Amino acid sequence: MARPKGSKNQDTKDLYEIANRLKVSPFEILLQIAKGDWKSLGYESGFKSCWTSAGIEYEEAIIKVDHRLMAAKEAARYLYPQRKAIEHVVKDPLEDMTEEQQLEAYENAAEALRKKLHK
Secondary structure, three states, X not given: OOOOOOOOOHHHHHHHHHHHHOOOOHHHHHHHHHHOXXXXXXXXXXXXXXXXXXXXXXXXXXXXXXXXXXXXXXXXXXXXXXXXXXXXXXXXXXOOOOHHHHHHHHHHHHHHHHHHHOO
């Protein structure tokens, strides 16, 4: 028997159960990363010490800007609906005209332009 439309399959139920048991919210973690909230993620500091190949020490952010951006973009997918592309079709008005009608339209446009230029 097939499961009802919209109901969760067993694998999804298992994943929810694991997340609940571990008290982990993947969406909340995404937002914490996007915010750069290193404390709530369990880090002692927002920076770590690194060294160059020449032995020069420098500090680097625990949560890098590109990781924050990726987390924000991923979280936004769940908060805001994705816009669908809209195809813009510009139809040539002369397409449905006979040759006589096209010639008349060109002549009318030329006459209107002449009148405007000679004002």
